[in-house]
Amino acid sequence: MAHFDAVAPRYDLANTLLSFGLHYLWKRTAVGMLGLKPGDRVLDVCGGTGDLARLAARAVGATGRVVLYDLNRAMMAAGRPGLAQDPWAKGVLYVQGDAERLSFGDATFDAAMVGFGIRNLTNPESGFAEMRRVLKPGGKLMCLEFSRPVTPWFRWLYDLYSFYVMPWAGQIIVGSKQAYCYLPESIRTFPEAGELSAALRGLGFSRVTCRLLTNGIAAIHLGVRERG
Secondary structure (H helix, E strand, O other): OHHHHHHHHHHHHHHHHHOOOHHHHHHHHHHHHHOOOOOOEEEEEOOOOOHHHHHHHHHHOOOOEEEEEEOOHHHHHHHHHHHHOOOOOOOOEEEEOOOOOOOOOOOOEEEEEEEOOHHHOOOHHHHHHHHHHHEEEEEEEEEEEEOOOOOHHHHHHHHHHHHHHHHHHHHHHHOOHHHHHHHHHHHHHOOOHHHHHHHHHHOOEEEEEEEEEHHHOEEEEEEEEOOO
C-alpha cells in the first residue's frame, strides 16, 4: 500500500512515459472487447486512477452505472479530478474496499473488469471468484494484465528494460525506485497467459479467450459467468 501512496500523484504520467503511451491503446482495446451497452452496470476492480472506468462510462452512457472500486484512497483521489472533467464520467461511483471481499450482493453487475491490478492481490483467485459472484448470469469478466513477451529476443530486451531501466526511471518520475522494482518482480511471479486462462476456467468462467498485446507484454482475458 505504501508504494501506491508514494506514486499516486504522478502514476498516470509514469505509466504513459514508461509504456511509451501504449497503455492507452491496451485499455481502449480491452474495454472495447467487453462489448458494453447503454444501461449496463460495470464494476472496475482495483480501478486506481480510473482510466478503465472513464472508458466504460462513455460506453454505458447516462443510463448505465460504473463503480470504481479500489483499496487505495490516494490512487482514487489522484484520478478523480480528471474524471470529474469528463461529462460521461462524472457519475462514476467510488467505493474503497478489498477486492477479495467485494462489498456488493450476488449478481449485481453486467460486467466486471480489472486492469493491471489483479496480480497485486494476496490471492488473485479470490478476487476472480468474487468478481464472478457479483456478475449477473451471462455477465462478462475482463482482465487486462501484464504477461511475458512471446519472442525470445524481445523477452530478453523487455527483461533488460523492466529490471534495469524502469526502476531508474521510476525514481526520476515519481521519486520511488522501490515501486518499479516491485513491478517486474510481480509480473514474473504472476501466471502467464495460458495458465491464467486455465485458472479462470477452473473458477467457473466459460467461453474464456485471451488476446496478447504487443508481442505478449500484456494480455486481455475475457470470460463469461454462465447461469448457475
